[in-house]
Amino acid sequence: WSGACTGTGACNVTMDFLKTVGATFAINSYALTVAKVGTGTGNVGSTPAGITCGVDCTENYPYNTIVALTATADVSSSFAGWSGACTGTGACNVTMDAAKSVTATFTLNSYAVTPTAAANGSITPIAVQNVNHGATTTFTVTPNAGYLASASGCGGNLSGTTYTTGPITAPCTVSATFSANTFTVTPTAGANGSISPNTAQQVTLGQNAVFTVTPNPGYSAGATGCGGTLMGSTYTTAAISAACTVIASFTQNVTLVAASSRKTHGAAGTFNLPIDRFQPIGGAVTVEPRVIGAGHTIVFQFSAPVTILGTASATGAALASASVGATSDEVVVTLTNVADAQRVAVSLTGVNGTTNASVSLGFLVGDSNNSRSVAASDASAIKARAGQATNIGNFIYDLNATGIIGASDIAAAKKRIGNALP
Numbered sequence: 001w002s003g004a005c006t007g008t009g010a011c012n013v014t015m016d017f018l019k020t021v022g023a024t025f026a027i028n029s030y031a032l033t034v035a036k037v038g039t040g041t042g043n044v045g046s047t048p049a050g051i052t053c054g055v056d057c058t059e060n061y062p063y064n065t066i067v068a069l070t071a072t073a074d075v076s077s078s079f080a081g082w083s084g085a086c087t088g089t090g091a092c093n094v095t096m097d098a099a100k101s102v103t104a105t106f107t108l109n110s111y112a113v114t115p116t117a118a119a120n121g122s123i124t125p126i127a128v129q130n131v132n133h134g135a136t137t138t139f140t141v142t143p144n145a146g147y148l149a150s151a152s153g154c155g156g157n158l159s160g161t162t163y164t165t166g167p168i169t170a171p172c173t174v175s176a177t178f179s180a181n182t183f184t185v186t187p188t189a190g191a192n193g194s195i196s197p198n199t200a201q202q203v204t205l206g207q208n209a210v211f212t213v214t215p216n217p218g219y220s221a222g223a224t225g226c227g228g229t230l231m232g233s234t235y236t237t238a239a240i241s242a243a244c245t246v247i248a249s250f251t252q253n254v255t256l257v258a259a260s261s262r263k264t265h266g267a268a269g270t271f272n273l274p275i276d277r278f279q280p281i282g283g284a285v286t287v288e289p290r291v292i293g294a295g296h297t298i299v300f301q302f303s304a305p306v307t308i309l310g311t312a313s314a315t316g317a318a319l320a321s322a323s324v325g326a327t328s329d330e331v332v333v334t335l336t337n338v339a340d341a342q343r344v345a346v347s348l349t350g351v352n353g354t355t356n357a358s359v360s361l362g363f364l365v366g367d368s369n370n371s372r373s374v375a376a377s378d379a380s381a382i383k384a385r386a387g388q389a390t391n392i393g394n395f396i397y398d399l400n401a402t403g404i405i406g407a408s409d410i411a412a413a414k415k416r417i418g419n420a421l422p
Contacts, residue, residue, distance in 0.1 A: 001021060001022065001023060001024075002021070002022035002023075002024065003019070003020045003021040003022045004019040004020060004021045005021050011023075027062050027063050028062070028063040029060040029061060029062050029063065029096075030060065030061060030063065030096045030097070030098055030099045030100065031058055031059070031060050031099045031100075032046075032050075032051065032058070032059055032060075032061055032067055032094060032096060032099075032100055032101070032102070033057065033058045033099075033100070033101040033102075034046075034051055034053040034057045034058070034069065034101070034102050034103075034104065035053075035057065035084075035101065035102075035103045035104070036053060036054075036057075036103070036104050036105075036106060037103055037104075037105050037106075038077075038080060038105040038106045038107050038108075039077075039106075039107050039108040040073060040074065040076065040077025040078060040080075040106035040107045040108040040109070041073075041074045041076065041077050041106055041108075042071060042072055042073040042074050042077055042079060042104070042106040043071075043072050043074075044057075044069055044070065044071050044072075044102075044104050045069070045070050045072070046059070046067050046068065046069055046070070047067070047068040047070070048061070048065070048067065050067075051067075051069070053104075061096040062096065063096060063097060064095060064096065064097055065095075065096045066093050066094070066095050066096075067093070067094045067096060068091065068092070068093050068094075069082075069086065069092040069093075069094065069102055069104075070092075071092075071104045071106075073106055074106075075133075075169075076108060076109055076133040076134060076169075077106045077107060077108050077109055077133070078106070078107055078109055079104065079105075079106055080105040080106060080107045081104075081105055082102060082103065082104060082105075083102075083103045083105065084100070084101045084102045084103045085100040085101060085102045086102050108132050108133055109132070109133040110130045110131060110132050110133065111130070111131055111133070111168050111169070111170055111171045111172070112128050112129070112130060112171045113128065113129045113130075113131050113137055113154055113165065113168060113171070113172055113173075113174060114128050114171075114172075114173045114174070115127075115128075115129070115139055115173075115174045115176070116173060116174070116175050116176065117141075117175075117176040117178075118175075118176065118177045118178055119178065120143065120144045120147045120178040120180075121141065121142055121143040121144050121147055121149055121176060121177075121178035122141075122142050122176075123139050123140070123141050123142075123151070123163075123174070123176040124139065124140045124142070125139065131165075131168040132168070133168065133169060134167045134168070134169065135167065135168060136156075136164055136165050136166065136167060136168065137164075137165050137168070138162055138163065138164045138165070139151070139162075139163045139174055139176075140161050140162060140163075141158060141161055141162075141163050141176045142161055143178045144178065145241070146180065146181050146205035146206070146241050147178040147179060147180055147181055147205065148178065148179050148180075148181050149161065149176060149177075149178055150176070150177050150178075150179070151163040151174060151175065151176045151177070152174075152175055152177075153165075153172055153173050153174040153175050154166060154168065154172040154173070154174050155167070155172075156174065163176070180204050180205040180206065181204075181205050182202045182203060182204050182205070183202070183203055183205070183240050183241070183242055183243045183244070184200050184201070184202060184203075184243045185200065185201045185202075185203050185209040185226055185237060185240060185243070185244055185245070185246060186200045186201075186243075186244075186245045186246070187199070187200070187201070187211055187245075187246045187248070188245060188246070188247050188248070189213075189247075189248040189249075189250075190247075190248065190249045190250055191250065192215065192216045192219045192250040192252070193213065193214055193215040193216050193219060193221055193248060193249075193250035194213075194214050194248075195211050195212070195213050195214075195223075195235075195246070195248040196211065196212045196214070197211065203237075203240040204240075205240065205241060206239045206240070206241070207239065207240060208228075208236055208237050208238070208239060208240065209226065209228075209236075209237045209240065209246070210234060210235070210236050210237075211223070211234075211235045211246055211248070212233050212234060212235075213230060213233055213234075213235050213248045214233055215250045216250065218252060218253055219250040219251060219252055219253060220250065220251050220252075220253055220352060220353045220354050221233065221248060221249075221250055221353075222248070222249045222250070222251065222308070222353050223235040223246060223247065223248045223249070224246075224247050224249075225237075225244055225245050225246040225247050226238060226240065226244040226245070226246050227244075228246065235248070251307045251308055251352040251353050252304040252305070252307070252352065253304070253352065253354065253355070254302040254303050254304040254305075254306065254329075254351060254352045254355050255302065255303045255355065256300060256301070256302055256303075256355065256357040257301045257302060257303050257329075258301045259298060259299065259300050259301065259357070259359045260298070260299040260301070261286075261288050261296070261297075261298060261299075261361060285343060285360045285361065285362040285372070285421065286359075286360070286361055286362065286370060287361075287362040287363070287364050287367045287370045287371075287372060287421060288361055288362065288363050288364070289364065289365065289366060289367045289368045289370075289378075289396050289397075289399065290365070290396065290398075290399060290401065296317075296334070296335045296336075296338050296363075297332055297333065297334050297335070298332075298333045298335065298346045298359060298361065299325060299330055299331070299332050299333075300330065300331045300332075300333070300348060300351075300357050300359075301329055301330050302329050302330070302331070302351065302352075302355065302357075303329070304329060304352070305328035305329055306324050306328060306329060306330070306331055306351055306352060307352055308350065308351065308352050308353050309322065309323070309324060309331060309348075309351065310348050310349050310350030310351040310352075310353075310355075311348070311349050311350055312331075312333050312346070312347070312348050313346070313347050313349075314333070314335060314344060314345065314346045314347075315344065315345045316338075316342055316343050316344035316345060317335040317336065317337055317338045317342070317344045318335065318336045318337040319333065319334075319335065319346075320334040320335060320336045321333075321334045322334070322348070331348060331351065331357075333346050333348070338363055339363070340363060340364065340365050340416075340419075341363070341364055341419055341420070341421060341422060342362070342363050342422075343360065343361070343362050343363075343421065343422065344360070344361050344362075344363065345358065345359070345360045345361075346358065346359055346361070362421040364416075364419060364420075364421045365399055365412060365413075365416055365419075366378050366379070366382075366399060366412055366413035366415075366416040366417075366419070367419075367421070368381050368382060368396050368397055368413070369381065372420060372421045373418070373419065373420035373421070374413060374416040374417050374418065374419045374420075375417060376417060378413050378417075379410055379413040379414045379417065381397065382397045382399070382405065382409050382410050382413050383410050385397045385405045386405055386406060386407065386409075386410060387404075387405065387406070388404070388405050389403060389404055389405075390402075390403045390404065390405065397409060399412045399413065400412065
């Protein structure tokens with residue numbers, strides 16, 4: 001009221017003279033309230049101005065004012081729709097004929113991150129990953145044996161076998177690729193020869209490396225390592241799957257000089273009976289006249305030190321062992337289970353890589369003259385030595401290896417008269 005009344009209460013006018021009252025009417029205003037919900041972020045503005053929600057989410061508008069609300073999602077989000085005084089995702093026009101509220105829903109964007117893997121390895125997980133805006137995700141990149149892994153895409157990096165993307169802001173692809181590893185094949189050569197190339201070689205997985213192995217004159221070549229084989233002077237490795245070393249070695253060529261039947265005769269010491277005493281090495285059988293003991297050794301003597309023993313074999317007796325002897329140019333082969341009137345053959349193959357050697361020996365107790373049979377002349381020869389001590393010249397007559405040639409030796413020879421080597 002104005003004039004004769006004021007305020008907004010009752011207006012009672014006492015008419016004691018001429019009076020005037022003014023009544024003022026104002027249009028109603030109503031509050032429009034905006035709320036934001038959801039996993040995402042954004043802003044709501046209005047026309048006419050007033051609401052900027054974010055900052056100001058409630059404003060009063062005059063009766064019947066039409067307020068247009070506009071939702072703007074942040075870069076990380078999408079506008080999902082209105083609820084309350086507006087619905088859907090279209091325009092929101094609110095007629096303010098009463099207090100009203102509107103809710104704007106924003107959702108956080110997610111993007112498809114697609115993993116792919118080339119041959120010779122894998123990536124896990126292999127399924128497409130949906131990743132929220134700004135988040136990262138990881139994959140395990142595993143190469144097959146012998147391969148190296150690399151990966152790219154989605155702004156990431158590979159550390160060990162783990163690929164971590166950058167912050168995801170759009171759909172993208174992680175690509176894992178695999179390349180064959182290379183391995184170092186290192187050649188080395190001992191004295192008395194060479195290997196070529198003589199520097200380390202980088203060899204791709206599954207490929208071979210080839211070297212030329214050349215011995216000095218008078219030497220033979222061998223090579224080992226990397227699963228290879230030597231053919232002539234060419235050493236070819238197996239398919240390479242790891243770092244390895246090729247070792248070329250060279251051994252002096254040797255020839256067989258002599259072979260001996262060696263037995264120990266108690267206190268008399270060790271005596272050598274040359275197998276070629278009557279026959280050339282490798283020729284006809286030479287007879288060992290001695291009593292057969294628990295073991296027997298054949299000694300092969302070569303022209304140079306034996307560095308590769310090779311393989312020994314025996315027929316007619318058991319092969320107990322073969323080893324380099326007291327001097328490096330000897331190979332000693334030990335036999336067991338040798339019986340009287342028995343032929344034995346002993347062979348060596350691959351001595352120093354190339355040399356072969358073999359001898360044949362007959363065991364016939366009492367055959368002191370190597371006639372292949374025991375006769376009265378053998379017993380007479382032993383009898384003639386009776387009473388003598390065994391020495392390098394007459395130990396073959398000491399049949400029982402006592403160190404003294406005696407009646408027992410004569411008796412042993414007489415007992416076998418008529419026996420012959422089969």
